[in-house]
Amino acid sequence: MDIKFIQFQSHGDxxxxxxxxxxxxNIPFTIKRVYYLFNTQEKVRRGFHAHKELKQLAVVLKGSCxxxxxxxxxxxxxxxxxxxxxxxxxxxxxxxxYDFSDDCVLMVxxxxxxxxxxxxxxxxxxxxxxxx
Numbered sequence: 001m002d003i004k005f006i007q008f009q010s011h012g013d014x015x016x017x018x019x020x021x022x023x024x025x026n027i028p029f030t031i032k033r034v035y036y037l038f039n040t041q042e043k044v045r046r047g048f049h050a051h052k053e054l055k056q057l058a059v060v061l062k063g064s065c066x067x068x069x070x071x072x073x074x075x076x077x078x079x080x081x082x083x084x085x086x087x088x089x090x091x092x093x094x095x096x097x098y099d100f101s102d103d104c105v106l107m108v109x110x111x112x113x114x115x116x117x118x119x120x121x122x123x124x125x126x127x128x129x130x131x132x
Contacts, residue, residue: 001071003078004088006057019084021059021109028088029055029111036061036107040100047096050120052129055111057086063104070094072130080106094126 008019008026023030037046058067064081071093080087086109089095097106112118120126 001069001074001076001093003069003076006086006088008084008086010084027057027086027109029057031109031111032113033110034107035110036105037097037100038105040065040104042100042102044100045096045098048094048121048123050094050126051091052118052120053091053112054115054118055091056089057109058089059083059086059107059109061105061107063101064099065097065101065104065106066099068096068098072127092126092130094120094123 006026006028008021011018011020021027021031040046058080060080061083064079066077066079067087068075068077069089070076078087100106120129
């Protein structure tokens with residue numbers, strides 16, 4: 001599986017740091033939806049789905065969390081803990097997020113509006129679709 005991280009340019013001085021996100025510039029798509037997760041309870045896992053079309057970019061704004069990505073052939077686990085870097089997630093990639101730090105704020109940018117019919121929420125169905 002080809003894991004893609006997008007490195008953002010950070011601007012800062014003694015006052016702090018700033019990262020700018022722009023569609024089709026440092027974000028590889030037009031942003032249609034933004035959501036974020038926070039106050040995730042200890043030992044809670046999130047995600048448990050893939051998308052048929054949707055592409056996303058996950059950015060940990062504060063703290064850290066782990067991702068497990070599965071393309072049906074390979075599973076990869078990685079740590080997100082850098083607000084200057086985004087994890088690009090293609091369609092047909094199963095994802096689970098876990099080990100959220102107490103202060104974790106995970107922001108996700110999406111290239112489409114919410115559409116329940118785009119979700120694959122059953123892992124067995126996901127495995128069948130990617131092997132077809």
